[in-house]
Structure formats: C-alpha cells, structure tokens
Amino acid sequence: xxxxxxxxxxxxxxxxxxxxxxxxxxxxxxxxxxxxxxxxxxxxxxxxxxxxxxxxxxxxxxxxxxxxxxxxxxxxxxxxxxxxxxxxxxxxxxxxxxxxxxxxxxxxxxxxxxxxxxxxxxxxxxxxxxxxxxxxxxxxxxxxxxxxxxxxxxxxxxxxxxxxxxxxxxxxxxxxxxxxxxxxxxxxxxxxxxxxxxxxxxxxxxxxxxxxxxxxxxxxxxxxxxxxxxxxxxxxxxxxxxxxxxxxxxxxxxxxxxxxxxxxxxxxxxxxxxxxxxxxxxxxxxxxxxxxxxxxxxxxxxxxxxxxxxxxxxxxxxxxxxxxxxxxxxxxxxxxxxxxxxxxxxxxxxxxxxxxxxxxxxxxxxxxxxxxxxxxxxxxxxxxxxxxxxxxxxxxxxxxxxxxxxxxxxxxxxxxxxxxxxxxxxxxxxxxxxxxxxxxxxxxxxxxxxxxxxxxxx
Ligand SMILES: Cc1cc2nc3c(=O)[nH]c(=O)nc-3n(C[C@H](O)[C@H](O)[C@H](O)COP(=O)(O)OP(=O)(O)OC[C@H]3O[C@@H](n4cnc5c(N)ncnc54)[C@H](O)[C@@H]3O)c2cc1C
Numbered sequence: 001x002x003x004x005x006x007x008x009x010x011x012x013x014x015x016x017x018x019x020x021x022x023x024x025x026x027x028x029x030x031x032x033x034x035x036x037x038x039x040x041x042x043x044x045x046x047x048x049x050x051x052x053x054x055x056x057x058x059x060x061x062x063x064x065x066x067x068x069x070x071x072x073x074x075x076x077x078x079x080x081x082x083x084x085x086x087x088x089x090x091x092x093x094x095x096x097x098x099x100x101x102x103x104x105x106x107x108x109x110x111x112x113x114x115x116x117x118x119x120x121x122x123x124x125x126x127x128x129x130x131x132x133x134x135x136x137x138x139x140x141x142x143x144x145x146x147x148x149x150x151x152x153x154x155x156x157x158x159x160x161x162x163x164x165x166x167x168x169x170x171x172x173x174x175x176x177x178x179x180x181x182x183x184x185x186x187x188x189x190x191x192x193x194x195x196x197x198x199x200x201x202x203x204x205x206x207x208x209x210x211x212x213x214x215x216x217x218x219x220x221x222x223x224x225x226x227x228x229x230x231x232x233x234x235x236x237x238x239x240x241x242x243x244x245x246x247x248x249x250x251x252x253x254x255x256x257x258x259x260x261x262x263x264x265x266x267x268x269x270x271x272x273x274x275x276x277x278x279x280x281x282x283x284x285x286x287x288x289x290x291x292x293x294x295x296x297x298x299x300x301x302x303x304x305x306x307x308x309x310x311x312x313x314x315x316x317x318x319x320x321x322x323x324x325x326x327x328x329x330x331x332x333x334x335x336x337x338x339x340x341x342x343x344x345x346x347x348x349x350x351x352x353x354x355x356x357x358x359x360x361x362x363x364x365x366x367x368x369x370x371x372x373x374x375x376x377x378x379x380x381x382x383x384x385x386x387x388x389x390x391x392x393x394x395x396x397x398x399x400x401x402x403x404x405x406x407x408x409x410x411x412x413x414x415x416x417x418x419x420x421x422x423x424x425x426x427x428x429x430x431x432x433x434x435x436x437x438x439x440x441x442x443x444x445x446x447x448x449x450x451x452x453x454x455x456x457x458x
Contacts, residue, residue, distance in 0.1 A: 011037065012037050012038065012039060013035055013037075013038045013039075013102040013103070013386060014038070014039050014040075014041070014100070014101045014102050014394065015028075015031055015038060015039070015040045015041070015101055015102060015103050015104070015105065015382075016040075016041050016043060016097045016100070016101040016103075016104045016105070016399070017031075017040055017041070017042050017043065017104075017105045017107060018043045018088045018097070018104065018105065018106045018107060018108060018329075019043075019044065019045075019051065019088075019106065019107035019108040019109055019358070019360075020042050020043075020044035020049035020050065020051060020075075020082065020084065021050065021051020021052055021053070021107060021109045021358060021371070022050070022051060022052075022053055022067070022071065022358070022368045022371040022372070023051075023107035023109065023357045023358020023359065023360075023361075023371040023374060023375060024042060024044075024051070024105070024107035024357070024358065025042070025049070025050075025071045025074050025075065026071075026074075026357075026371055026372045026374075026375035026376075027105050027107060027357050027358075027375040027378055027379060028040045028042055028074055028075075028080055029074045029375070030375050030376055030378075030379030031105075031379055031382065032074075032077060032079055032080070033379075034379055034380075034382075034383045035383065035386070038079065039079050039080075039081075040079060040080045040081070041080075041081045041083055041101070041399060041400075042075065042080060042081065042082050042083065043083045043084075043086050043088055043092065043097075043399075044082065044083065044084040044085070044086065044411075045084075045085075045086070045087040045088065045108075046084060046085070046139075046140060046141075047084055047085045047140065047411045047415075047416075047419065047440060047443040047444055047447060047449075048084065048140075048411075048416060048419060048443065049075060049082060049084060049416060050068050050071065051109055052109060053065060053067055053068055053071075053368060054068065054137070055133075055134065055137045055138070055139045055142075056133055056137060057137075057368075058164040058167070058168060059136065059137065059168075059176060059179035059180055059181045060167070060168075060171070060175070060176060060179050062179070062433075064368070065180075067368055075413050075416075076413060080413075081400065081412065081413075082411070082412055082413045082416060083399065083400065083403070083410050083411075083412070084410065084411035084412070084415070084416065085408075085409060085410055085411045085444060085447075085449060086403065086408070086410055088106070088108065088329070088330060089329070089330030089331070091403070091408055092399065092402075092403070093330065093331060094330060094331030094332065094351075094354070095331070096399075096402070097399075098351075098353055098354065099394060099395045099397070100394055100395055100396075100397045100398070100399050100402075101353075101394060102353065102386070102391050102394055103353045103354070103355060103382055103385070103386075103391060104353060104354045104355070105346075105354075105355045105356070105357060105378065105382070106329050106332060106341070106348075106354065106355070106356045106357075106360060107356070107357045107358040107360060107361075107371075108326070108327075108329050108360050109326065109358055109359045109360060109364075110324040110325055110326040110327070110339075110359045110360070110364040111130065111134070111324070111327070112128075112130055112324065112325050112327065113128055113129050113130035113161075113320065113321065113322070113323060113324050113325065114320070114322050114323045114324070114325050115128075115320065116156060116279060116282070116318070116320035116322065118279050118280060118281050118282060119281045119282070120281050120282030120283060120284060120288075121282055121320070123282050123284045123286065123287055123288050124284075124286055124287035124288065125147075125150065125284070125287045125288030125316055125317045125318065126282055126288060126317075126318045126319075126320070127146075127147075127317060127318070127319050128319075128320065129155070129157070129161060129162070129165045129319045129320055129321035129322075130324060131143055132146065132165055132168075132319060133161070133164065133165065135185065136168055136181060136185050136189075137436075138180075138181070138182040138185065138436035138437070138438035139438070140438055140439065140440040140443060141440070142438075144184075144438070145184075145188070146185075146188055147317075148188055148189065148191065148192035148193060148194065149193050149316070150193065150194060150288075150315065150316035150317035151193050151194060151195045151196070151316065152194075152195065152196045152197075152198065152313075152314060152315040152316060152317075153169060153194055153196070153197050153198070153315055153316070153317040153318070153319060154198045154199075154200060154279075154291045154313060154315040154317070154318045154319065155169070155197060155198070155199045155200070155318075155319045155321055156199075156200050156279050156291075156318065156319065156320045156321060156322055157199075157200075157201070157320065157321035157322045157323070158199070158200075158201030158202075158203070158207075158208040158209055158210065158275075159208075159209035159210065159321070159323070160209070160210060160211055160214050161321045161323075161324075162199055162321035162322075163199070163210055163214045163215065163218070164214075164321075165319050165321050166197045166199045166271055167217075167218060167221070167271070168189075169192070169194055169197050169319075170194065170197045170221065170223065170224040170269050170270075170271045171189075171221055171223050171224070172189075172190075172222075172223040172269075173186045173187075173189040173190035173192075174190075175221060175222065175223060176189065177432070178431075178432045178433075179432070180423070180427065180432070180433065180434040180435060180436045181435075181436065182435065182436050182437075182438050183430075183435065184438075194269065195268075195269055195270070196269070196270045196271075196272065197224070197269070197270070197271045197272070198272045198274060198291075198313055198315060199271065199272065199273050199274065200274045200277045200278075200279060200291070200293055201273075201274070201275050201276075201277070202276070202277065202278035202279075202296050202304040203275065203276065203296065203298065203304045204232065204234055204239060204275045204276055204298070205232070205233065205239075205252060205253045205256040205257075205275055206238070206239040206242040206243060206249050206252070206253050207242070207298075207302070208252055208256075208275070210252055211248070211367075212248060212251035212252050212255060215252055215255045215256070216255050218259075218271060219259070221267070222267060223267055223268060223269050224267055224268065224269035224270060224271045225264040225265050225266070225267050225269075225270050225271070226259045226262075226271050226272075226273065227259065227264060227270055227271065227272045227273070228256055228259040228260040228272070228273050228275075229260065229272075229274070230260040230261075232256075232260070232273075232274065232275040232276055233253075233256065233257060233260055238298055238302065239253065256273065256275075259273065274293075276295055276296050276297070276304075277293035277294070277295060277296070277311065278293060278294050278296050278304055278306060279291060279292070279293055279318075280292045280293055280294045280306075280310060282318050283312060287316070288315065288316055288317055288318055289314065289316065290312045290313055290314050290315055291312070291313045291315050291318055292310055292311070292312050292313075293310070293311050293313065294306040294307065294308070294309065294310055294311075295307045295308075295309035295310075295311070323364060323365075324359070324364035325339045325364065326339045326340065326359055326360045326363070326364060329341060329356075329360060332348055332351065332354065332356070333348065333349050333350060333351075338363060339363065339364075340360065340361060340362060340363050341356040341360055341361060343355070343356050343361055345377055345378070345380070345381045346361060346374075346377055346378030346381045346382075347381050347385070352385070352390050352391065353385075353390070353391045353392070355378050355381060355382060356378070357371070357374050357375050357378040358371045358374060358375075359371075361374060361378070362374060409444060409449035409450065410449070411443075411444065411447040411449055412447075415447030415448055415449060416447065418446050418447050418448060419437065419443055419446045419447055422437065422446050423435055423436055423437055
C-alpha cells in the first residue's frame with residue numbers, strides 16, 4: 001500500500017449491507033469493528049430483521065432463536081440504520097447502491113428449496129418443505145393456510161431441515177403452544193390428521209447430515225415414537241471408517257442405533273427414520289397416494305446406487321426437504337449450477353466494490369455460526385480494498401432521502417421495536433414469550449409505516 005492509496009481511502013466509509021439475516025448482521029458488526037468510523041445501512045426486504053433465525057429456525061428451538069438477542073446490539077448501534085421493507089432489485093437497484101455507498105455487501109440468503117427430481121413431484125400433496133417452514137414460522141410472504149388432512153406423510157431428506165419438518169408434523173400442538181408460532185398455525189396443527197411421519201434418506205446413518213442434538217431431541221416428544229428398522233444399520237467398513245473419522249458421525253449413528261433397539265412406547269404418532277431408500281416416484285394420478293422408493297447401497301465412491309428393489313409406501317403427502325437454493329441477486333453474476341454468486345474471498349467477479357456473504361456466497365449449507373466466520377473473511381477483503389483505494393467516489397446521495405422522496409415506507413429499528421413489543425405483549429396474554437405477527441400490512445401498521453390500525457391478531 002502506498003501513502004497515496006491510504007490517503008485515497010474514504011475517511012468515513014459508507015456501506016450498504018443487503019439482507020438483515022445473520023450473514024448481513026455479522027458483516028455489519030465486522031465492518032464497524034475494523035472501521036469504527038464507518039456507517040452502515042442494513043437493507044432488508046421484510047418488515048422484520050433476522051432472516052432465517054426468525055423465519056427458519058424451528059419455533060421449538062428457543063435457545064437457538066435467542067441468537068437474535070446477541071445480534072440486537074449491532075442493529076441498535078447508532079452507526080447502523082436498519083432500512084427494512086426495502087427490497088433490493090425492486091425498491092433500490094445495484095447501480096443506485098454502488099453510487100451512494102463506498103461498498104455494497106449482498107447477503108440475501110436463500111428462501112426456496114430444491115424440488116424433488118422424480119416423476120409425480122407435481123402432484124397435489126407434494127409440498128415444498130421450505131413453504132411449510134415459512135407457514136409455521138409465520139413468514140409474511142409464506143402460505144396463510146396449510147393442508148394437514150394426510151394421515152401418513154413422507155419427508156424426503158436427512159438433514160436438520162428434514163428433521164425440523166418431520167418433528168413439527170409429528171408433535172402435538174400442545175407441545176408447541178409455548179413457542180412463538182402464530183395462533184392460526186397452532187390451531188391448524190391441533191386439527192392435523194397425521195399419524196405416521198416417514199423420513200427417507202438415500203444413504204445410511206453414517207452419511208446423514210443431522211446434528212446429533214437434533215436427532216437425540218426427537219426422543220423427548222411425548223406425542224410420537226421414533227422407529228428405526230434394525231436392518232438399516234450396517235456395520236460395514238465404510239460405516240466404521242466414517243465413525244472413526246468423525247465424532248459427530250459416531251454420535252449420530254449411536255443415536256440411530258438406540259432408536260432401533262428401543263421398543264415403541266405407544267405414544268400415538270410414529271416417526272420412522274428409513275435409511276437406504278431413494279425416492280423413485282411419487283404415486284397418484286391427481287393427488288399423492290404413495291411414494292415409491294428404491295433400496296440403495298453405497299458404491300466405491302460413497303454414492304448411493306439403486307439395487308432395483310422397490311417399495312411403495314402408502315402416504316398422502318410428500319415433503320421434499322433436500323436443500324435450499326438461493327435466487328440470483330439483481331445485477332450480480334450468478335452461478336446457476338451451484339446457485340451462488342461467483343466470488344473470491346467475498347469479492348464479486350467484475351464488480352470491484354460489491355461483496356457477497358452468507359448462504360448466497362457459499363451455498364445454503366451450514367449453521368448460523370458459519371455465517372459469522374464467512375463475514376470475517378469478507379470484512380477482511382473490504383478492509384484491504386479500502387486501504388488499497390480500489391473504490392470510486394460516491395455521489396453522497398442519502399438512500400433514506402431518496403426513499404422518502406419516492407414515498408416509500410421504511411421500517412427502522414424503532415419501527416421494529418414496536419413490532420417486537422406488540423408480539424411480546426400478544427404472547428404474554430397467552431402465557432408465552434411471543435406470538436408472531438404474520439400479516440405484512442399489520443407488521444407495517446405496527447411499525448408506524450402504514451396508518452391502518454393494527455389488527456392485533458397473531
Ligand atoms: C428451516 C431451517 C432451519 C434452520 N435451523 C437452524 C438451526 O437450528 N441452527 C442453526 O445454527 N442454523 C439453522 N439454519 C441455518 C441458518 O438459518 C442459516 O445458516 C443462516 O440463516 C444463513 O444466513 P444468511 O444471512 O446467509 O441468510 P438468511 O438468514 O436467509 O438471511 C437473508 C436475509 O436477506 C433478506 N433478503 C432476501 N432477498 C432480499 C432482497 N432482494 N432485498 C433485501 N433483503 C433481502 C431476507 O429477507 C433475509 O432476511 C436453518 C435453516 C433453515 C432453512
């Protein structure tokens with residue numbers, strides 16, 4: 001770095017961070033730590049911040065949801081402005097952000113999931129796992145109603161999201177009453193016809209992506225038994241090697257073994273974990289009447305290959321939960337195969353003042369904690385580029401003024417505090433910590449953005 005380059009670095013850099021999920025908030029925190037004189041505008045599409053911590057993490061995982069409390073001080077920092085209810089690509093574009101800010105960090109995450117690539121996936125009764133999550137988490141753009149008439153359901157996938165979906169389907173509404181679930185969700189779950197939930201994975205317990213804690217937690221429900229066929233447990237060299245190589249894998253396999261060894265308690269509902277069964281087709285003419293799976297074995301590369309042995313499972317609903325997928329971010333290059341923005345250490349290809357972090361950067365895998373380490377790397381790239389003077393001068397236009405001139409209602413931190421306060425009061429009235437407000441108009445009215453009176457329905 002030359003003295004000239006250092007002198008060219010903006011004295012009070014102004015950053016736009018797009019997406020107020022954990023990745024965007026950790027990036028904001030990192031930017032302020034490395035450059036205390038910086039100012040950050042955090043732009044969020046929804047009226048509420050916190051991304052998938054609020055709208056993905058399961059309602060009965062209160063401890064994890066409490067990460068929100070740890071992130072709040074970042075948004076309360078006077079150097080940060082939360083600009084929620086502002087959609088990147090619709091209310092503000094990349095060119096506008098690049099001209100108003102020294103650098104732009106895009107952290108728009110992922111909301112959709114990957115469709116099931118088998119015949120029959122279009123049938124009535126095949127439900128997106130991500131939509132189900134959005135429904136029970138009260139996402140303002142999610143479904144407002146959910147069909148729960150199926151007595152037997154299949155959940156496809158062997159990761160934590162599949163376990164969340166299966167657990168919420170199998171639990172009684174009574175077990176969920178103390179969570180922040182919207183009342184209409186609790187009411188619908190109370191009338192659910194579900195009796196059996198079948199979770200299918202195309203590989204074995206040693207290859208499943210569950211976290212041991214999530215898997216163990218299944219045994220704590222008083223509503224359902226967890227059932228594993230002992231025939232699904234293999235003590236082969238591949239499984240042994242995987243267990244020796246990873247403590248986590250060993251814990252997962254041990255837990256699965258304990259389920260296989262346990263006689264059912266007769267709790268009512270049943271949650272089956274089926275390993276070595278790859279979905280081959282969803283059966284039915286208009287709506288789902290079954291799921292056909294093919295027994296698998298591992299080949300020498302560890303891939304599941306079909307054995308030709310087919311089984312038809314009589315289920316009336318199928319929930320694929322085989323991974324999320326980011327959407328392209330407007331104006332940024334996009335690798336459609338991997339559904340990520342191509343980047344080097346967070347620097348977006350061809351856009352010298354644009355950076356990417358979180359799930360949009362590395363794909364929708366990993367826990368909240370990983371978005372923190374991700375942000376650290378991106379923030380280091382930004383700090384290096386700032387001192388190297390690679391950015392062009394900004395127009396000095398304040399986005400808040402621009403949005404106000406356009407008559408666009410912005411939810412600020414104090415607006416969010418009003419929503420937060422209402423949700424807690426509604427929760428208190430029902431003997432729980434919070435009851436989530438789901439309706440966008442009501443959220444905006446509560447935040448003081450629209451004048452309509454709040455409906456106070458949660
Ligand atoms: C169902 C589910 C359960 C999970 N459970 C856990 C768990 O128990 N523990 C754990 O550690 N991790 C869990 N995770 C993973 C965790 O949620 C992710 O690691 C993390 O949320 C990714 O952070 P992110 O900021 O990249 O994306 P997100 O959390 O998706 O945040 C992206 C933000 O960008 C906003 N946005 C999107 N588009 C725009 C736009 N155009 N303009 C402005 N804003 C926009 C979104 O509204 C959102 O607020 C779970 C994930 C899912 C899907």
